[in-house]
Amino acid sequence: MSEETPSKTPLSPELLAKMDAYWRAANYLSVGQIYLKDNPLLERPLTLDDVKPRLLGHWGTTPGLNFLYVHWNRLIRERGLNMLYIIGPGHGGPGLVANTYLEGSYSEIYPHIEQNKDGLKRLFRQFSWPYGIPSHVAPETPGSIHEGGELGYSLVHAYGAAFDNPNLIVACVVGDGEAETGPLATSWHSNKFLNPLTDGAVLPILHLNGYKIANPTILARIPHAELESLMRGYGYEPFTLEGDDPAVMHQQAAAVFDTMLDRIAAIQKAARKDGSTARPAWPMLIMRTPKGWTGPKFVDGKPVEGTWRAHQVPLDQIFEKPEHLRQLDEWMRSYKPEELFDEKGRFREDLADIAPKGRLRMGMNAHANGGLLLQPLKVPNFRDFAVKIEGRGAADAESTRILGHLLHAVMQANADQKNFRVFGPDETASNRLGDVITGTGKAWMAKTLPVDENLSETGRVMEVLSEHMCQGWLEGYLLTGRHGFFNCYEAFIHIIDSMANQHAKWLKVTREIPWRKPIASLNYLLSSLVWRQDHNGFSHQDPGFIDHLMNKKADVVRIYLTPDANTLLSVADHCLRSKNYINLIVAGKQPAPQWLTIDEAVAHCTTGLGVWKWASNDDGGPEVVMACCGDVPTLETLAAVSLLRAKVPDLRIRVVNVVDLMALQPTSEHPHGLPDEDFDQLFPVGIPVVFAFHGYPWLIHRLTYRRHNHDNIHVRGYKEEGTTTTPFDMCVLNNIDRFQLALDAIKRVPRLAPQADAARQWYSEAIQRHRLYVAENGDDLPEIKNWRWSKGVSTN
Numbered sequence: 001m002s003e004e005t006p007s008k009t010p011l012s013p014e015l016l017a018k019m020d021a022y023w024r025a026a027n028y029l030s031v032g033q034i035y036l037k038d039n040p041l042l043e044r045p046l047t048l049d050d051v052k053p054r055l056l057g058h059w060g061t062t063p064g065l066n067f068l069y070v071h072w073n074r075l076i077r078e079r080g081l082n083m084l085y086i087i088g089p090g091h092g093g094p095g096l097v098a099n100t101y102l103e104g105s106y107s108e109i110y111p112h113i114e115q116n117k118d119g120l121k122r123l124f125r126q127f128s129w130p131y132g133i134p135s136h137v138a139p140e141t142p143g144s145i146h147e148g149g150e151l152g153y154s155l156v157h158a159y160g161a162a163f164d165n166p167n168l169i170v171a172c173v174v175g176d177g178e179a180e181t182g183p184l185a186t187s188w189h190s191n192k193f194l195n196p197l198t199d200g201a202v203l204p205i206l207h208l209n210g211y212k213i214a215n216p217t218i219l220a221r222i223p224h225a226e227l228e229s230l231m232r233g234y235g236y237e238p239f240t241l242e243g244d245d246p247a248v249m250h251q252q253a254a255a256v257f258d259t260m261l262d263r264i265a266a267i268q269k270a271a272r273k274d275g276s277t278a279r280p281a282w283p284m285l286i287m288r289t290p291k292g293w294t295g296p297k298f299v300d301g302k303p304v305e306g307t308w309r310a311h312q313v314p315l316d317q318i319f320e321k322p323e324h325l326r327q328l329d330e331w332m333r334s335y336k337p338e339e340l341f342d343e344k345g346r347f348r349e350d351l352a353d354i355a356p357k358g359r360l361r362m363g364m365n366a367h368a369n370g371g372l373l374l375q376p377l378k379v380p381n382f383r384d385f386a387v388k389i390e391g392r393g394a395a396d397a398e399s400t401r402i403l404g405h406l407l408h409a410v411m412q413a414n415a416d417q418k419n420f421r422v423f424g425p426d427e428t429a430s431n432r433l434g435d436v437i438t439g440t441g442k443a444w445m446a447k448t449l450p451v452d453e454n455l456s457e458t459g460r461v462m463e464v465l466s467e468h469m470c471q472g473w474l475e476g477y478l479l480t481g482r483h484g485f486f487n488c489y490e491a492f493i494h495i496i497d498s499m500a501n502q503h504a505k506w507l508k509v510t511r512e513i514p515w516r517k518p519i520a521s522l523n524y525l526l527s528s529l530v531w532r533q534d535h536n537g538f539s540h541q542d543p544g545f546i547d548h549l550m551n552k553k554a555d556v557v558r559i560y561l562t563p564d565a566n567t568l569l570s571v572a573d574h575c576l577r578s579k580n581y582i583n584l585i586v587a588g589k590q591p592a593p594q595w596l597t598i599d600e601a602v603a604h605c606t607t608g609l610g611v612w613k614w615a616s617n618d619d620g621g622p623e624v625v626m627a628c629c630g631d632v633p634t635l636e637t638l639a640a641v642s643l644l645r646a647k648v649p650d651l652r653i654r655v656v657n658v659v660d661l662m663a664l665q666p667t668s669e670h671p672h673g674l675p676d677e678d679f680d681q682l683f684p685v686g687i688p689v690v691f692a693f694h695g696y697p698w699l700i701h702r703l704t705y706r707r708h709n710h711d712n713i714h715v716r717g718y719k720e721e722g723t724t725t726t727p728f729d730m731c732v733l734n735n736i737d738r739f740q741l742a743l744d745a746i747k748r749v750p751r752l753a754p755q756a757d758a759a760r761q762w763y764s765e766a767i768q769r770h771r772l773y774v775a776e777n778g779d780d781l782p783e784i785k786n787w788r789w790s791k792g793v794s795t796n
């Protein structure tokens with residue numbers, strides 16, 4: 001124990017004995033889940049028939065997690081705490097299942113897992129069993145907001161849950177291996193964004209059991225003073241709990257937790273009653289206990305407890321080695337099940353009694369089932385922010401700036417219910433959403449200087465240069481029943497690919513769990529797009545997050561590419577109101593022509609794609625369809641259409657714009673998919689389609705390969721050609737420019753075959769002229785830069 005901790009013994013002998021028995025029960029149930037399919041009370045000596053054929057689970061982390069659960073239970077009861085428990089080492093799933101069973105939550109949610117011998121047998125059998133429950137904490141686990149398979153996100157989720165929940169305490173176990181991950185390492189800094197006045201508290205426990213799967217952990221092998229300094233450097237007040245003698249440890253843990261919770265109460269009082277605005281040093285605990293604590297000490301002559309060998313299944317050759325079976329029997333009996341469960345298999349009442357009741361049980365905490373608490377977001381009428389259209393493409397606007405006005409209004413409308421935040425990795429202003437910043441300020445508890453702008457302890461825009469933190473905070477915030485919006489540079493959103501995967505998995509599974517209520521959608525705005533990286537160049541050019549999300553379940557993911565500000569407003573309104581989706585919006589921030597009135601935008605977004613009649617001359621049926629998706633491809637397509645009008649005035653052209661990428665798929669693949677008959681109307685069979693796409697071109701093929709006209713769809717998109725160059729040159733480099741698109745159309749329409757050679761010549765000359773001009777002048781040709789739909793374009 002650190003010197004900070006008063007050496008008192010807060011637990012009466014009776015309570016200590018009960019807490020230890022409770023812990024033994026949780027450990028017993030955890031081992032039972034990993035190993036047994038029968039004989040749950042060990043009423044007879046274990047035989048091979050009682051043991052599961054495949055032993056799948058993780059023991060090592062579990063006793064430590066169980067130990068903490070018992071102690072949280074005491075604190076919840078004694079202090080009436082509203083507590084959420086997030087475990088980083090989510091592979092300790094059996095522990096959370098065991099504890100939620102012991103406190104009764106599990107049987108209430110899953111009535112077939114009764115509080116008797118049959119229930120125990122089912123509880124054991126279902127774990128890591130086909131069509132049973134996963135081995136990690138997962139959506140199925142009561143009290144969890146955490147899909148625990150992928151390590152690194154516990155602490156950031158904990159903070160996300162604590163924001164705007166002033167009465168919540170989020171106890172968060174960080175695995176010492178998990179602590180080595182990038183996302184976790186940066187998450188400690190979340191304390192610079194947590195305001196004790198308006199937010200809840202996070203209680204981090206660094207679970208220093210010394211090992212990962214097969215290696216020691218870094219933090220366990222540096223001098224203790226160095227580790228404490230690290231935590232101090234992160235701005236925490238570290239406490240330490242170390243040992244392996246249960247009786248001593250219970251007493252010491254109770255003392256240290258009392259002190260830590262007193263510290264939290266004092267910090268909150270200073271902020272809430274005494275008006276302190278200082279950034280507090282929140283307490284955190286370094287808990288140094290053996291990995292696989294209370295498990296087999298030696299197996300086959302090798303040390304297991306307190307080593308990496310305890311990570312998964314310490315006795316893994318039960319069927320090959322009788323000694324392992326005997327050791328398992330002995331290990332399980334060491335918890336004295338006969339003292340813990342009555343003859344019917346029911347957890348003894350005097351022990352069950354030390355758990356909290358009702359909603360205070362961690363398995364029943366409503367914050368862990370955020371949909372229960374979700375209040376609808378108040379979204380002001382987005383039409384009020386619409387851009388006036390006086391001539392197609394006649395005036396420019398910065399689409400995201402217009403969206404910023406709406407987001408600001410959303411923030412204002414929900415100021416009282418404090419359930420909306422905007423997240424971004426230092427790019428919110430750069431993405432031109434500045435309005436939302438000036439309205440509410442940016443959260444910041446660290447030092448400020450006169451030069452700073454809009455930093456505030458109560459700011460609701462969260463900016464930190466860590467995509468991991470933005471994503472993790474937002475997930476924690478959404479999972480506990482609130483709303484949010486993440487804006488990011490398009491290229492760097494890939495940093496959180498894996499976190500998005502995990503969230504998508506969570507959403508997919510929760511859809512099938514009736515007691516998990518829908519939560520608000522995770523909304524991304526990607527801006528600073530591939531086509532307009534005028535000053536950042538190649539490193540900032542990657543539209544592949546679209547492809548990444550496309551791999552996810554159709555009922556979870558929605559992807560929108562808006563061609564202008566009014567479509568962006570309409571899409572954003574829809575996304576902000578939606579539930580249980582991941583919505584990806586891709587929208588440019590640069591001044592760009594505006595095409596649709598707000599009414600047209602709403603109609604267009606409702607179908608997701610459609611003919612732009614005003615840009616088409618396809619009476620009698622099109623000879624070519626010029627399709628586009630994304631703002632720059634739309635501009636280039638319309639410019640190509642004007643070129644074609646001038647060059648081949650009688651060519652019947654149809655312009656189709658796609659906002660909702662999912663609409664391209666058949667209905668069988670995605671609920672937004674356009675029925676085949678409608679698709680065939682838009683893209684008639686046999687008619688060539690020149691498709692200009694914002695992202696990687698093959699995605700359009702992937703989406704449309706089952707469509708009747710697929711063989712005639714020819715896609716242009718980003719093909720990894722880029723550098724720091726002019727906007728139009730980017731298009732030229734990737735062959736998505738207006739000249740290329742016009743040439744494509746001419747080449748694809750059979751009756752224009754005689755003109756193809758001349759068109760190729762014209763194309764080469766145009767590109768040559770462009771290249772010479774940009775090389776010489778460092779800017780695009782005036783007729784390119786100043787091109788307007790209404791004015792047409794020169795046809796040289």
Ligand SMILES: Cc1ncc(C[n+]2csc(CCOP(=O)(O)OP(=O)(O)O)c2C)c(N)n1
Nearest residue numbers: 061089149150151175176177178211212213
């Ligand atoms: C991001 C990630 N990388 C690797 C793994 C594979 N993995 C599962 S458990 C584990 C070791 C975890 O060690 P620690 O965080 O110390 O947990 P504990 O010791 O409490 O089991 C690893 C590497 C993972 N689950 N997630």
Ligand SMILES: [Mg+2]
Nearest residue numbers: 176177211212
């Ligand atoms: Mg460890």
